[in-house]
Amino acid sequence: MGTERIVNKRRKFFQTSAALLGGTLLYSIIKPFEAIAQTEEEPTIDDKNLPLWGMGVDIESCIGCGKCAEACKIENKVPEEPFYFRTWVEQYTVKNDGEVKIESPNGGIGGLKQSVPDEDIFKSFMVPKLCNHCTKAPCVQACPVGATFISPDGVVLVDETYCIGCSYCIQACPYGARFMNPVTKVADKCTFCYHRITKGLEPACVEVCPTNARVFGDLRDKKGDLVKFLQDNPTQVLKPHLNTHSRVFYNGLSSEVK
Amino acid sequence: MEEHYQHLYEALSQVDGYIYPNEIDLHWGLMIVLYPYITGLVAGAFILASLERVFNIKALKPTYGIALLTALSFLFVATLPLVSHLQHPLRSYEIFMTPNPTSAMAIFGFVYLWYLMVVLLLEIWFDYRLDFVIWSKTSTGFKKLFYKVITLGINDTDEKSAKLDDKLGYFITVLGIPSAFLLHGYVGFIFGSIKANPWWSTVLMPVIFLFSAMVSGIALVMVIYMVVSWARKVKIDMLCLDTIAKYLFYILIIDFTLESLDQIHRLYEAEESFDIIKVLVGGKLNITLIYMQVLFGTIIPLSVIGFFQIYKPTEKIRKISYFFVGILVLIGIFFMRWNVVIGGQLFSKSLSGFTTFNAVYSGLEGYLMMAVWLILPLLILTFLLWLMPPWKKVSSHE
């Protein structure tokens, strides 16, 4: 009689503790997946009074002078070495035999120079690149501590005082737009010159572009330049198959562009 | 910093094709190769211990204690290469304070803690508690103090408490198996979930990581068991060794099948990224993938153990073969991690070119540091084996 009671008690105890521990385990298993489910929804930005920044890039206008890449380095104090770029310009040259040559020496700073002999060229064009400020940013999804985020006005920013420097966001970015800043030792990237646009200025790259190949603006401003650019031109984003819903739109994007 | 730039200029001169300008630097180096390697050894060693306890494969009994202590020693070290690779190691606590729920990496701290505190430490504690009580009465000095403290003041030695220890230990082991799967499957997910990188982004990655973890952990315990036996000058239990080798064989087959499936799938689908991956495998990863991982790490071990399943040579030959097979498998799995981590960063996400990986010897990310992180767990294991030798245990689970 007595032993039976103890056994019953013990059985009950095991059941409870098993349930408890099992619950904890289940929760820890489900937790990462719950996050995946969350990313299915678009991050909602409630305040419709805020701007929603974006950029249009006109490949048909870009002449590959590299002024934007240079200005970006000056404006944002990016180290001069040719391994760190918040924006850069690539030159694509499709040869007559179908081979595609892509070049961007020093990010295009100092002007891109044609390296393929004229007679071999089928066509050639320049593509400015920068952070695409994705609506579903893989870098923001990946950051383990919340040191990179989409600001309420739609700009992907880095919290320099909080970044632990794990480089996971750099691995997660499909566009190679992020780098590890050797001075601050945190992830660094294009901010659309957040310190300028919040003061009513244009980003430095837009400011210096001699051919207006870059159009910066508010996607919510129906009369703005950017909205007009999107209405007048057939635009495309980079790597659309990755479903990042980026906010940098290209006009004249050729299928060779990677 | 100048040295770092010099290093990058060298890499810049070796760029092949076109890569995005920010991709010249490989952001994840040797330390991140070590991270899945060491975590894998932990998960694998633990699963070998569970085979004995939960799946009741009694032949493996001599390795139970060694396997658990091996898992613990490597788990202690598992996070150190990770933290040392951070640009701001002092901020690493943030991963516990504000873990980003959408990040595949953020949960690692918690998975690690769960595994260390709830699974491994508890299981070992339940297994040893009675011995600690007994040993605390017979030993002196540091050992006595350690045994006294570690019992947490629970000094019962009666049969009832021993039974309870056994039951709880069993329960934790059962809990530990999904935890070990979680720990390493999860490490695979860190890579497998990066859609930007076609070399990593495969749904099979967690499963491949899991099975390669088991392979490496089993091989490690096999080698350590032999070394410990030789050092103690006791006879190696051949039935045990043959059984470990048999499981190594089975799991290696599964692992190899999965990895082949992954590659065949890529080959057959031949998506956009395939052109560059083909060049990667044939070129920059040729030695580490085809030779180190597949030939030495998989085919040769499989052939040797497979042959032993049909024809058993003398014990001596088997022992020596198992030892070398174990070492080969350990090297092979190391290069499997290398091929994933380094290989995934060698080609540009523009899929148009390659950078190079020039590892250094000195510094926090160099080969010397890697050697330290690989030797340190072995030293910890030696210490643990001295402190709580499984072969001197009085109590034993059923």
Add this chain to the structure above:
Amino acid sequence: MPKIIFRLFLSFVVFVSIFILIQRYLTPNSFGEYGHYRASAIDDNMLSVPFYKGEEECASCHQEVYDLKSADIHSGIRCESCHMPKIAASKDCKINPPKVEGSLNFCGQCHAINAGRLKKGVPTLNFKDHKGDQNCIECHNAHAPWELKE
């Protein structure tokens, strides 16, 4: 409840409580206000001082040059496209004047022959065939390129 379980459970509770306390204490103040990040990081990103000042700043001292440029073909190009600022906007540009050499390399950034520059309205030419090694500004005024110097 057996003693062993009780003690372990107690240690677990103590451990978790300490963890939660530390977490409370170490989570930055504005964290989570808008999302999973420090809200004040937005302000941090606004802090730095712009280098590029804009044409109005330039015109406030160099109105004549600005007028000259605005009337000619280079009107669409902002001052600082060529005169890269060397100091932050809060300072006077006289401290470190943004001088430009009108060298072949400099003008070539836009005007050198490049297949990717065709049909874009920007004249490109082979400098060697044009005037050898002579610098562009020896004949052209960069602010009004078609006002040739004697």
